[in-house]
Amino acid sequence: MAPRSHISVYKALYKSFGGFAADVVAAIDQAAQDGVDIVSLSITPNRRPPGIATFFNPIDMALLSAVKAGIFVVQAAGNTGPSPKSIASFSPWIFTVGAAAHDRVYSNSLVLGNTITIPGVGLAPGTKDKIPMVSAIHALTDEETNVNDMPVGECQDSSILNQDLVEGNLLICSYSIRFVLGLSTIKQALETAKNLSAAGVVFYKDPFVIGFQLNPIPMKLPGVIISSPNDSKVLLQYYNSSLERDEASKKILKFGAVASISGGIKANYSNSAPKVMYYSARGPDPQDTFLADADILKPNLIAPGNFIWAAWSSIGTDSVEFQGENFAMMSGTSMAAPHVAGLAALVKQKFPSFSPSAIGSALSTTASLYNAQGGPIMAQHTYTNPDSSQSPATPFDMGSGLVNATAALDPGLILDSNFDDFLSFLCGINGSAPVVFNYTSQRCGMSTVNAADLNLPSITIARLNQSRTVQRTVINIAGDESYFVGWSAPYGVSVSVSPTRFLIESGQKQVLNISFNATMNSSLASFGRIGLFGNKGHVANLPLSVIVKISSNSTQS
Template sequence: MCHFLQNFAFSLFISFWDHRHTASIAAGNHGIPVVVSNHQFGNASGMAPRAHIAVYKALYKSFGGFAADVVAAIDQAAEDGVDIISLSITPNRRPSGLATFFNPIDMSLLSAIKAGIFVVQAAGNTGPAPKSMSSFSPWIFSVGAATHDRIYNNYIVLGDNLTISGTGLASGTDGDSMYTLVSAMHALKNDSTDANGMYLGECQDPSYLNQDLVKGNILVCSYSIRFVLGLSSISQAIETATNVSAAGIIFYMDPFVLGFQINPTPMSIPGLIIPSPDDSKVFLQYYNNTLVRDNTTKSIIKFGGLAKILGGLTANYSNLAPKVMYYSARGPDPEDNSLTDADIMKPNVIAPGNLIWGAWSSEGADSAEFQVYLTGEKFAMISGTSMAAPHVAGLAALIKQKFPTFSPSAIASALSTTATLYDKLGGPIMAQRSYSNPDSTQSPATPFDMGSGFVNATAALDPGLIFDTGYDDFFSFLCGINGSSRVVLNYTSNNCGNTTMNGVNLNLPSITVALLNQSRTIVRTVTNIGSNETYSVSWSAPYGVALSVIPTKFSIFIGQKQNLTFILNATMNSSAASFGRIGLYGNQGHVAMIPLSVITKVIYNGTIS
């Protein structure tokens, strides 16, 4: 149990690499002061502060874990009667063929669905390539990672007035004073050697440094792959800077550290990390060009570079959000290596996953880097789809509290149909497309980037209409996979009957058609859990597809069901995915949005074009 969580109403099962961080996101107490490195960063609250947390040990720092351990934890959680399972874990490699769905973890989670448990899973941090999802089964609610608008800006201003952006959670240097820049590699004692190469430049040992050269100046250190691996640490470098009386510390990025996101790092002295290799190159060029050397010996006789550090302790909310992060895994459902069977939209939604505050214990951290630089801290700011999933788990607890009879699919529907498609300025949600300079490669997000959109907590508690799907439907879906009968029997002890159920036919709050052969008719059923209401239907069709909906208007009483028929006709051949959207607009204010994806259109002779 987690000491910072209250034991009330609804249960969550959480299994991941650091249970304190993600558990606190889902259900941490309300209004807890966030103090890191003696800096106050405001108060934090979980999504469902009065939820009860049940944590099951399934993974280990030293070697990770096995599917059997996770299955045992899932089964135990189900036996204990939890309402929600939140998994901030994914397989280290995606199964293929029948094993895509028929793997021990996903089948164990299907049993949890049968027991009425809502299952949330991190989509995976393997984006931005298409079909990079690590959570793909239709009974699992898969969550991608998005930004929020809170950022901590800190900068260095160089002596030539050039400003470079950095990352860190630290105060700035005093006032407008400029400080001399001194690289650790240029401040070695006479008896020190650079035999260890960049290791001495990482500022891990003050005994190598000449304090007279560094005192009162800004110490410059390299951030190499050793920091990522946990062999060197920010905290040790700060201790070094403190021991030699440096006024501050700046880390420049080694060019070999590519595609690694630097989380804002708490520092007890003025400092920052320059996360961009390109900006680091500019910084080093300035530093080297301002060194004054002896013409004969080439030894440094003066450090001419100047800088001041502008602190990053105060958050501002100027960041454009939400935005799909480059690392967030993308859909569609990756059943095989082609697109012909990808009939399930993934992820389901996106949620805040980038730079997320949460409770922390270095004893529970899987990453050696986190263990070292956050030792002794009670909070940490971390990024990943692992942080997005518990946001949704907490919201699911709130929905379960309001609608205690909701099935897992009803909860999933409420979260999906009410998700927003727009950023805070009213523009389309964008998706980053590359690891390097991700903002320069972004474009409008598709359903395979963000699912139904960015989760909307308020709207999800009043969805109006829901799309409900039960265990029997998922069972029929599995039986509809070619060659699956014996595997289904092995996992469920039940024989398959005759079924043609596939992903398109499941009553999901989305429609994904992997192979549109001339035309297709699809039926969805909605249930009214809001108020007596009249809905009108409007839509935008995917490119190359003619779409019609029956009915285009309907009145529905509370508890009543309504069938909706969608008729898709291919109007041209295309091998690229195209997207549309269907909106159900109620006269009492409820809105349900359904994303529509058509991956390949076929018109003649069954030939894919």
């Protein structure tokens, strides 16, 4: 993203035992001492602190100190979607990134003899013709072997399989939970197939492997991994129905199933991106015993995170499948966050005086709201067959939208916040003063601020009781420009913004008063948007998220 940037790497976690929050905090502190501009964290806290508000976990508080030092902090949203409130990065001083698909797809598929095509994954060559298929559990050398023993069908041991049956055929192997745990590997199954002179390998997914994102794995033999349990059933039904057995002994006389592998080495382009991936964690903020629901939009935005090519150490041992490889294709919000870290570096390079919040504002207000075809960005909502359960993405799915590198370098207007604003927010949480002092050595004064009143490039109101007015202050970092304000109101809410037109000179500020009035009660969030449109082409978008909870005997303003 930023080819000329300098990268500092701090080792805080280890594969063998993970690590401790104290190690991560020490790495953050060291980075701040070293004068870095941006911290990229593809990790999240593993638990909430007991007895205090969610925001007061050690890592988030260390990151607040980093923001105080002028560091822009990017964090992966987490791969715990698509459930609501599954976000693992929630503090307003952290820039939280969800994962989206891009247009480049390495599609691989299995074409069965009955003409059914089953999609799969695998960076593997294909086969020219349809080839007979033999399941590992039907090619055992010892007929007394228990075929229900899970490892038997995973093709991890060539010595238990009959080469005469496998040679020249496609070997069918089971992809079970043992692969997820690292107890079995694709690499070993390929070695088994090679030892038996198989023409290729087909992996079907065990129904117990749910919600696990399969990364396309390099294969030197023709191969494909069926990534859906339902599609795996289609394969097995065809295979089993094609077996010819002796009526008396039930022994297999002929393996009648045939298939070809299309191959997945060459990229295709779908032109349907971006879309929010099913595993990308969703907002709003997680429920907190101290705040119920915080008035903060998360994630902040989405970035490419699915099937991302990344440099890989050929001698690395983190994944057996990628040993010997210099690049790997990975998926997750951990791959999306570094995209934004690099783009933030470009923003910081162009605007050296920008605060962390200003950088975040430039990225957020300019984010794209539409896919490559001009339609709405879609969001996947289920683990199985995710493309069949899509709907237009809401701010709780995608934040402000898909990061737009070009627009972020010319935002026109920015919204800014500083350490003192975030401190006032924390001090507004009941009983927080001792915790704030413990972490920051700062004493809470009389000035506190609600989360909805932070000068963020979004507005979230988790409990709109009758009415509420908030303010946002924009700063013009471009030339003199005239703006008009437009908006779409969330369902069940009327919105008004004042002023609706303004001229703002370079370097000047403009305060916007945004009023929300509930028109009906609703327990579900509804969404809208405010757009600031300049006569010189600058556009700033602020997403709105509101839940109406009207109390009959109280008003709020």
